Amino acid sequence: MKTKKIVWFSLFLLIVMSSAFSQEKWEMLFNGKDFKGWSKIGGKAEYVIKDGAIIGISKAGTPNTFLATNKKYGDFILELEYKVEEGLNSGIQFRSQSRKEYKDGRVHGYQFEIDPSSRAWSGGIYDEARRGWIYPMEKNPQAKVAYKPSQWNHVRIEAIGTSVRTWLNGILCASILDNLPEASNGFIALQVHEIYKAEDEGKTVQWKDIKICTTHLESVKTPAEETVYQANCIDNTISPMEEKQGWKLLWDGKTTAGWRAAKGTTFPSGGWAIENGMLKVLNAAGAESANGGDIVTIKKYKNFELTVDFKITDGANSGIKYFVDTNINKGEGSSIGCEFQILDDKKHPDAKMGVNGNRTLGSLYDLITASSDKFFRKSDFNTARIVVNGSKVTHYLNDKIVVQYERGTQMWRALVAYSKYAKYPNFGELEEGNILLQDHGNEVIFKNIKIKEL
Known part of the structure; x- marks a missing residue:
């Protein structure tokens, strides 16, 4: 009888430990208080912190400005909230780089598009300073309704191996396959876009609740949705x-x-x-x-x-x-x-x-x-x-x-x-x-x- 109890207890411990190890672990990228773990790159737009949010403020006469993580990430699931003023384009960089030998350090890499304009390409994937649009929202026009003007919007990005998918407010927006070697790893950055009109100076884009998961991704990733178009960026192949x-x-x-x-x-x-x-x-x-x-x-x-x-x-x-x-x-x-x-x-x-x-x-x-x-x-x-x-x-x-x-x-x-x-x-x-x-x-x-x- 005692032996049976030991066996059952061992099995119980094994199940508990297995369950614990299979769960994803989230890390907060922004502590809500200061810019620890982040650095500004590129232009001269300003970033401030208020009420637990990072606020980017547009500035005339400067190119795109980025607040980037000091750490680089390869495979991950990223979630955050953002709110943007009308007229101000923005984005969230991921798997991105800034190297002196590439366009004198210009930030380049994947960007989750933030587009409050009537074009409605929020959630699309743009390859900043490299290949341009990879997934404009004309590929998935049904998702153009995902963005909520003047409200906090929830973002989810799953970058796992060659697969990259984006969600906005729970709606799957973009899905790509890509094996570009230099797009497999890089920092995450918050963009304040260059402005072209004087009236857009001083407008803001805000981010908060920025968290990332880098463990057990295959077991927790969102199941595939074959109803949404997948852009195959791997040249001359059939996915x-x-x-x-x-x-x-x-x-x-x-x-x-x-x-x-x-x-x-x-x-x-x-x-x-x-x-x-x-x-x-x-x-x-x-x-x-x-x-x-x-x-x-x-x-x-x-x-x-x-x-x-x-x-x-x-x-x-x-x-x-x-x-x-x-x-x-x-x-x-x-x-x-x-x-x-x-x-x-x-x-x-x-x-x-x-x-x-x-x-x-x-x-x-x-x-x-x-x-x-x-x-x-x-x-x-x-x-x-x-x-x-x-x-x-x-x-x-x-x-x-x-x-x-x-x-x-x-x-x-x-x-x-x-x-x-x-x-x-x-x-x-x-x-x-x-x-x-x-x-x-x-x-x-x-x-x-x-x-x-x-």
């Missing part, structure tokens, strides 16, 4: 979630498999290069299809969602075409199909040609002008997205709709009749066609070419 949704790589990031010259049976011997997971059109002084020439998918597509990351050089011209028939126009120039225009609108003359800007970036080339409500990163990659569902087609640029149209209608045929495509019978009305990347003689870089057939 488990993407695979489940039916996405496939249209270019593998390494070889020419699946592609050929638009006017040949094999991939061009020149004019294109594959370097470090990027597919480049080489510069040929702007000569259209006169160097390597266009390339097309070997397979033809009917209903699909296509995404392509692209970056242009100064004055560059290129395009992504679909419903391409390579048997049309076997002579000089590009193959014929509907085109998502890629262009440096400010420096290439084609932006001022056509009709009412229908040759500008994102436009359905020479047919429909892209919306002026678009944003574009000249020095970084942008994402073109084309969705074809039957006769209905939509162009997105960096997650914003810029063109919508329907093929085969009376309006469609009128647009074609007034364009350079009028000479091609039934232009744009193929049931299926090749997808094309254009060689227009300017250096343009492509990566992350993915497709989901609908």
